[in-house]
Amino acid sequence: MTDAWTWVVDHGALWLPYVYFAVDIVLRLVSLIIVPRNRRPGSAIAWLLAIMVLPLIGFPLYLLLGKARLPRARREKQQVVNRLMRVRAQNIPDSELDEDVPSWMQSAVRLNRELGAFPLTGNNSADLEIDYETSIAAMAADVRSAREHVHVLFYIMGLDETTEDFFAALAERADAGVTVRVLYDHWGALSHGPQYRAMRRMLDAHGIEHFPMNPIQPIRDGAFQRPDLRNHRKMVIVDGEIGWMGSQNLIASHYDKPANIRRGLHWQETMARFRGPIVSELNLLFATDWYYESEQMLPEETVVRRSPDTSGTYECQLVPSGPGFVSENNLALFNQLFYSATRRIVAVSPYFVPDESMLAALVTAARRGVEVELFVSEIGDQFLVFHAQRSYYSVLLEAGVKIWLYRAPTILHAKHVTIDDSVAVIGSSNMDIRSFLLQMECSLMIGGTDAMEKMRSVEGTYRSRSRELTLEEWTQRPRTMQVLDNLCRLASAVV
Known part of the structure; x- marks a missing residue:
């Protein structure tokens, strides 16, 4: 054995090239078999290259990041x-749609119900808020009105000067006996270390139950798990009667990053505050995420309740998406609406990296005479x-698509779409491959004339702060x- 090992060491320069060549060939051949399986052609080609x-x-990276699958235990929970x-x-x-809505709206409702199993609800009301600190102050005020429970879920959460009053409101209600439950994405929050640690200390000090979503544990269930599957949703639900959702994270508008502060960067968001039956649906979505992370199944009767406020006139439908669903729910919804548009599409997305189907839908819409506008940032925060x-x-x-560049140094981080004068979609989903495949997202489809007027007002504000790219x-x-x-x-x- 010693002689053999001595020969291996002494003749390494002779046999190592052959081993390298053999491994190289095997990895190339194996990749041709496994990489294209159930994968978009563009993604498969990129991985193969x-x-x-x-x-x-490249092959170890594929094993690390090549499959958008949740851990086995999470998949089993998702199926349940x-x-x-x-x-x-x-x-x-x-809920019954108004008689004057276009026929394709019913098709969109059926599609969403098939994808996410959430019904269309009527008699809702909504208000939009685009001022960063005002929305946090308004959410804190709603938290202080809580009598029974407060549910909070954000991709990024951190305790800093901007958010301290919100966390103070959570602490006040928890100390008063209100049930407060908090979820935050593990990587999203952990990447803001000092603010993350300060938040956890405050939550623990007041006995508030909290869990990181998708905790970064590369080896789970006896197998390696992809570490970059994230929960990107943003929601606050108070007593099942008031619900907030949209694009904003719970942190300062410069994200407490020294590089952002030096560049003068701030994030521009759009948040929506809902009342009516749709709030229970938001609460139900929170309950599913709570079950995944805490193992606690909240009773449906405590989560879904008859709304005391049914004075609104909006029809709303929730559309969750993420790697736990068979279909790419958000992509399917966007494409269906783009192909249904007859007059106008306005899309606001900070990260616009569409797949072939979405790009074709938007280009086709523009070429058949639909006015298409895309709002993106003039500068970027992700190279x-x-x-x-x-x-x-x-x-x-x-x-013929009009592209509006939101002027620097602000990053336009809002995420919403309007189609004709019929429907809007607002939520956490970007129009990029990560949001379609890798991240748990929350989108909400809204119908109603007054709702569309509010969305148009927001679009007008963003247009006034942007310049058109020719x-x-x-x-x-x-x-x-270009290169x-x-x-x-x-x-x-x-991906």
Whole structure:
């Protein structure tokens, strides 16, 4: 044995190249079999290219990040919840749509119900808030009105000067005997270390039950788990009567990052405050996430209640999405609405990296005469995504899409869509591949004339703070920027 080992060591320069060559060939061949399986062609090609160029690096990365699957225990819970939700949905009829809504709206309602099992609810009201600190103050005021329970879920949460009053409100109600439950994404909150630790200390000090969502535990259930599957939802529900949801995280508008502060960056958001039956549906979605992380199944009768306020006139339907669902719910909804539009589409998205189907839907809409507007930021906070989304501007501009660049140094982080004068969708979902495949998102479809007027007012404000990007300007950008954008587009497909 010693002689054999001595020979191996002494002749390493002779046999190592052959081993490397054999492993290289095996990894390339295996990747051709497993990578394209049940994967978008663009994503498969990007992964294969990465593996073919550097097999010993690309293949392990594929094993690490190549499958958008939740941990096994979470998948089993998701299946249980999905079955319960579908049984519940069978016994709850959809609210009747107004007679003047277009025929395709009923089709959208059926699609959403099939995807997420949430019914269309009527008699809701909603208000929009686009001022960052005002929305946090309003949520804190609603928390202070709580009598029974407060449910809070945010992708990013941290205790700082901007959010301290909100956390003080949670503490006050918890000390008064109100049940307060808090969920936050593990990586989203952990990435803001000092604020994250301060938040946990305060929650613990007041006996508030809280859990990190999708905790980063690479080895779970006896197998490696993808670490970048995140819960990206943002919700606050008070007594099942008041519900907030939208794009805003619970942290200062510069995210407490020194680099952002030096650049003068601030985030612009849109949040919606709801009253009416839709709040119970939001509460039910929170209860499912609470079950996944805490193992506690909240009784449906305590979560879903008859709303005391049914004076509103909006029809609302919740559409959850994420890797726990078979279909890409948010992508399916967006595409269905884009193809249904006859007059106007306005899309606001901070990270716009569409797949082929969404890009085709928007380009087709523009070419058939629909007025299409896309709002994005003039500058970006994420290098790869920012340059990847810029690679789509040429084809959009050539098709007649108007692109509005929200002026620096503000990052437009709002996420909403309006179609004709019929329906709006607001929530946490970006129009990028991460939101379609890897992140748990919450979108809400709203119908109602008054709701559309409020959305148009927000769009008008954003338009006044933006400048239009023209095709002439875009074609004159430096050649190096074109190359960089296209390279980032290719890299962004590796999901």
